[in-house]
Amino acid sequence: MIADKSKFVPRVCYEIFVRSFCDSNGDGIGDINGIISKLDYLNELGIEAIWLTPIHPSPSYHKYDVTDYYAIEPEYGTMDDFKRLLDAAHAHGIHIYLDLIINHTSTLHPWFSEARKSNSNEFRNFYWWMTPPQIEALGISTRETSDDSQVVYPWHENLEDPEKYYGLFFKGMPDLNYHSEALRDELEKIIRFWLVEIGVDGFRLDAARHIYPDWEKHLSIEFWQYFSNIVQEVKPDAFTVGEVWAETEEVAPYFRYLDATFHFDLSFALQRMLIGERDEEIVEKLQASYALFEKYNPLFVDAIMLTNHDQDRIGSVTGNHKAKIKMAASILLTLPGQPYIYYGEEIGMLGTKPDPYIREPFLWTNNEPESGNTSWIEAQFSTTDTVAPLEIQQADPESVFNHYRTLIQLRKSEPALAQIFAPNLHRVCLHDNQMLAYLRPHIDKSLIIMHNLSQFSKPILMPADKADFVHIVFSNDPQHSELLTKMELAPYCSLILASIPNR
Numbered sequence: 010m011i012a013d014k015s016k017f018v019p020r021v022c023y024e025i026f027v028r029s030f031c032d033s034n035g036d037g038i039g040d041i042n043g044i045i046s047k048l049d050y051l052n053e054l055g056i057e058a059i060w061l062t063p064i065h066p067s068p069s070y071h072k073y074d075v076t077d078y079y080a081i082e083p084e085y086g087t088m089d090d091f092k093r094l095l096d097a098a099h100a101h102g103i104h105i106y107l108d109l110i111i112n113h114t115s116t117l118h119p120w121f122s123e124a125r126k127s128n129s130n131e132f133r134n135f136y137w138w139m140t141p142p143q144i145e146a147l148g149i150s151t152r153e154t155s156d157d158s159q160v161v162y163p164w165h166e167n168l169e170d171p172e173k174y175y176g177l178f179f180k181g182m183p184d185l186n187y188h189s190e191a192l193r194d195e196l197e198k199i200i201r202f203w204l205v206e207i208g209v210d211g212f213r214l215d216a217a218r219h220i221y222p223d224w225e226k227h228l229s230i231e232f233w234q235y236f237s238n239i240v241q242e243v244k245p246d247a248f249t250v251g252e253v254w255a256e257t258e259e260v261a262p263y264f265r266y267l268d269a270t271f272h273f274d275l276s277f278a279l280q281r282m283l284i285g286e287r288d289e290e291i292v293e294k295l296q297a298s299y300a301l302f303e304k305y306n307p308l309f310v311d312a313i314m315l316t317n318h319d320q321d322r323i324g325s326v327t328g329n330h331k332a333k334i335k336m337a338a339s340i341l342l343t344l345p346g347q348p349y350i351y352y353g354e355e356i357g358m359l360g361t362k363p364d365p366y367i368r369e370p371f372l373w374t375n376n377e378p379e380s381g382n383t384s385w386i387e388a389q390f391s392t393t394d395t396v397a398p399l400e401i402q403q404a405d406p407e408s409v410f411n412h413y414r415t416l417i418q419l420r421k422s423e424p425a426l427a428q429i430f431a432p433n434l435h436r437v438c439l440h441d442n443q444m445l446a447y448l449r450p451h452i453d454k455s456l457i458i459m460h461n462l463s464q465f466s467k468p469i470l471m472p473a474d475k476a477d478f479v480h481i482v483f484s485n486d487p488q489h490s491e492l493l494t495k496m497e498l499a500p501y502c503s504l505i506l507a508s509i510p511n512r
């Protein structure tokens with residue numbers, strides 16, 4: 010029964026920061042028609058689902074502060090454009106996940122414009138309000154910073170109002186208060202609208218661990234039960250992936266009600282490994298997280314990524330080291346779970362914080378007119394001097410782009426890699442912590458994957474019981490061909506082996 014559910018098809022996903030992806034009308038701002046024009050490209054890359062950063066009307070460039078949940082940001086296009094995007098994506102077999110920001114709204118949302126008028130306004134309790142003495146009494150005037158918010162003082166003044174409002178991320182983003190039944194009714198309408206009337210395939214759920222504030226934190230998980238009940242009722246096939254930016258132990262309970270959550274611990278561990286050129290017992294750490302996730306949901310989907318729009322780009326993390334950028338992809342795309350590629354990662358784009366510089370224009374071409382390159386911001390990191398545009402990389406068999414493409418195809422064609430449930434991952438010990446190696450068992454064709462994390466050529470000290478893994482499925486070490494005869498792996502290279510010949 011589960012096998013029929015399309016949401017459980019393993020999909021290689023792609024995060025699009027809409028403003029920076031592709032401009033269709035020459036105003037320099039990425040838009041929905043731009044994305045439609047690049048669906049063939051995404052299909053060629055092997056992408057099967059897209060997470061769009063927010064597309065609702067919003068005063069900010071990133072649009073994580075919504076003013077209308079039922080409309081499309083005019084800079085990005087119209088609802089008709091969006092419907093055409095959905096149809097075109099579906100025709101390519103690509104699912105669309107909407108970024109749903111329901112922890113907070115913009116201060117310019119009509120609900121807040123009303124709520125801030127007086128404490129008797131009917132929208133007042135859509136948000137959190139308290140007087141300074143109440144805040145003091147609860148001891149909540151300050152908060153400890155978290156990975157996803159550096160805000161220490163979350164209570165903000167509302168002009169003459171004796172009460173302050175709570176905004177965890179920013180004073181322009183007041184937190185919604187789901188103790189309000191009227192707000193819950195509004196949320197239900199929003200979910201229904203996008204899943205049923207418009208027909209998106211799922212949601213990426215922003216700030217999922219912050220729905221209730223720190224002093225009522227335990228209610229956040231229950232909230233997702235309520236949310237998931239609505240989704241189950243209106244569109245059981247819809248996929249949900251939550252942003253629970255916390256350590257694995259705190260993330261795990263969210264799997265009870267969400268299909269997937271992003272694996273931040275893994276993302277940072279992979280980054281440290283690429284910098285330090287040393288394994289961090291990543292296989293054991295992953296096995297421990299799977300055991301934890303499974304307790305809450307045997308059908309959990311581990312949403313894995315190198316980085317997203319809130320982290321320094323992997324290209325910069327590695328110091329624009331092409332071989333490491335490729336190795337990062339080789340690791341991500343051979344681990345269990347549902348991989349998310351952040352737009353531009355596949356061409357090795359660069360960028361470090363502040364945020365706008367990890368969200369720079371995608372480099373389609375050397376900036377020819379009508380190339381689709383956006384220009385809303387002047388790139389500081391990913392310029393044609395530092396990163397070869399896609400057009401150049403497509404023609405170069407050694408490019409980062411072609412490496413991504415190859416690995417994605419491999420992930421889809423090798424059943425051992427495509428498995429999505431009950432992650433199949435075991436350590437293979439090569440007696441060297443600069444050699445990361447793991448087995449992906451499969452009844453027909455198991456694979457051993459190894460990566461030389463170091464700058465040194467390394468011997469392959471294969472365990473005796475794995476001696477029959479001699480058929481090379483993939484290698485970017487030029488000294489390898491079809492059979493593993495030279496028991497050595499060149500610096501920063503990856504090797505995939507099977508015990509039976511390739512078809």
Ligand SMILES: [Ca+2]
Pocket residue numbers: 032033034035036037038039040084
């Ligand atoms: Ca545009």
Ligand SMILES: [Ca+2]
Pocket residue numbers: 112113177184185219220221222
């Ligand atoms: Ca909240």
